[in-house]
Amino acid sequence: MIDLSGFRVLVTGGSRGIGAACCRLFARAGAAVVVQYLASGGKARAVVEELRRISGAPHRAIRCDVTEPSQIEVLFRQVREDWGGLDVLVNNAGVWIHDPLLQLDRTKLDATLAVNVVGPFLCAREAVPLLERSEHGSIVNISSTAGQRGEAYYSPYAASKGAIISATKSWSTELAPRIRVNAVAPGWVDTDMTAEALGGDRRQEALAAIPLRRIATPEDIAAPVVFLASPLARHITGEILNVNGGSVLVG
Numbered sequence: 550m551i552d553l554s555g556f557r558v559l560v561t562g563g564s565r566g567i568g569a570a571c572c573r574l575f576a577r578a579g580a581a582v583v584v585q586y587l588a589s590g591g592k593a594r595a596v597v598e599e600l601r602r603i604s605g606a607p608h609r610a611i612r613c614d615v616t617e618p619s620q621i622e623v624l625f626r627q628v629r630e631d632w633g634g635l636d637v638l639v640n641n642a643g644v645w646i647h648d649p650l651l652q653l654d655r656t657k658l659d660a661t662l663a664v665n666v667v668g669p670f671l672c673a674r675e676a677v678p679l680l681e682r683s684e685h686g687s688i689v690n691i692s693s694t695a696g697q698r699g700e701a702y703y704s705p706y707a708a709s710k711g712a713i714i715s716a717t718k719s720w721s722t723e724l725a726p727r728i729r730v731n732a733v734a735p736g737w738v739d740t741d742m743t744a745e746a747l748g749g750d751r752r753q754e755a756l757a758a759i760p761l762r763r764i765a766t767p768e769d770i771a772a773p774v775v776f777l778a779s780p781l782a783r784h785i786t787g788e789i790l791n792v793n794g795g796s797v798l799v800g
């Protein structure tokens with residue numbers, strides 16, 4: 550039902566976890582995918598091999614640190630040269646760093662904001678001139694439940710994900726009518742990011758707070774991302790789609 554044949558999609562942090570699942574689902578829907586990565590080159594290349602088995606579209610992996618403006622410029626220049634344009638940007642790359650307020654570590658604070666906020670802003674800025682020329686231009690940002698209800702001991706992370714929600718709403722009107730901008734806000738997802746936090750008894754504690762009694766898989770998050778980027782969502786912009794198994798956000 551979702552046919553993205555001819556779509557050109559860039560997923561930041563496509564080498565692992567939620568980003569890799571998004572890359573696979575976009576490829577299954579017929580899109581060509583750039584798997585952007587930083588440290589996990591082998592994993593990114595393995596994802597591209599998988600995508601090539603799924604479809605013959607011109608998939609590729611490109612290394613880029615989303616905190617480095619010059620590298621982002623090179624990334625988008627490569628996209629322009631290879632594909633001549635872009636239809637979808639998924640701002641997914643992120644870090645989740647423990648940083649309690651009373652022991653606030655400035656380096657950790659800066660790293661969190663650089664990857665989770667500055668990166669999406671810089672990628673969006675480079676993507677917009679390409680997305681404007683698309684008939685289906687859209688941006689999907691990955692936020693978090695933490696961006697809405699906060700997260701003790703991870704307040705820089707929570708603040709970064711809250712910033713992405715307000716950026717999503719701001720960009721949705723600033724870039725309309727040519728480009729739609731939405732966000733997906735996951736709760737707990739089983740990835741490298743949460744492997745330690747969901748170990749042992751803590752998994753049961755997390756499950757107890759989720760009405761659907763399951764931890765999301767990366768594929769559970771990829772599905773709404775692909776939906777929001779697809780023509781099925783053509784009248785949706787500025788929306789934050791919570792994908793959290795029914796976890797209560799405030800209260």
Ligand SMILES: NC(=O)c1ccc[n+]([C@@H]2O[C@H](COP(=O)([O-])OP(=O)(O)OC[C@H]3O[C@@H](n4cnc5c(N)ncnc54)[C@H](OP(=O)(O)O)[C@@H]3O)[C@@H](O)[C@H]2O)c1
Nearest residue numbers: 562566567586587588589614615642643693737738740742
């Ligand atoms: N897992 C959860 O429970 C959960 C919940 C809510 C929201 N989220 C959000 O979902 C997104 C994906 O999370 P995940 O769980 O899939 O994380 P993950 O498995 O830890 O993967 C993180 C991805 O981000 C990339 N990345 C990190 N720093 C980067 C940088 N400076 N430049 C470019 N790429 C960079 C990594 O690339 P390399 O490995 O190649 O370096 C990797 O592909 C994040 O924005 C996260 O905050 C996750």
